[in-house]
Amino acid sequence: MIVYCYPKCTTCKRTLKYLDEKNISYDLYDIKEQNPSKEQIKEWHKLSGLPLKRFFNTSGLKYKELALKDKLPEMSEEEQYELLATDGMLVKRPLVIGDDFVLTGFKESEWKDL
Numbered sequence: 001m002i003v004y005c006y007p008k009c010t011t012c013k014r015t016l017k018y019l020d021e022k023n024i025s026y027d028l029y030d031i032k033e034q035n036p037s038k039e040q041i042k043e044w045h046k047l048s049g050l051p052l053k054r055f056f057n058t059s060g061l062k063y064k065e066l067a068l069k070d071k072l073p074e075m076s077e078e079e080q081y082e083l084l085a086t087d088g089m090l091v092k093r094p095l096v097i098g099d100d101f102v103l104t105g106f107k108e109s110e111w112k113d114l
Contacts, residue, residue: 004031004095006088015094015106031095035088038081044095045081048102052080055092055104062089 003019003026005012019026036044045052053072057063068090072080084090092104103110 001026002029002097003027004029004034004036004088004091004093004097006031006093009093011106012094015096018106018108018111026096031088031091031093033088035085036091036095038085041084041091042081044097044102047097047100048104050102050104052077055084055095056080057090057092060089062087066090 001024003015005016005028007030016028041055045055048054056068056072058069063069068083075083094103094106096103
């Protein structure tokens with residue numbers, strides 16, 4: 001499993017604690033330093049079955065600075081993929097990728113099912 005986190009994020013810290021308590025192994029990446037590529041995001045979006053908006057950190061400063069709430073509806077999926085690949089702080093975290101699933105954010109109830 002792959003986990004993209006931001007070290008200062010409290011939700012990410014809770015996520016890692018949860019995984020450690022469950023003895024689940026993972027490869028950890030700092031999303032600010034090692035942002036996923038456009039191709040990775042596109043692949044994970046398709047695998048997730050989630051709306052692409054769920055991959056955006058809608059509560060983040062960068063999202064608000066860029067006024068993406070108003071701009072995203074007008075953008076194509078390709079433009080959104082490219083935007084997500086430009087800055088890890090735009091990506092919802094934690095971002096967890098398994099062999100057959102992708103999770104954005106940490107909701108323990110969703111995680112228990114997997």
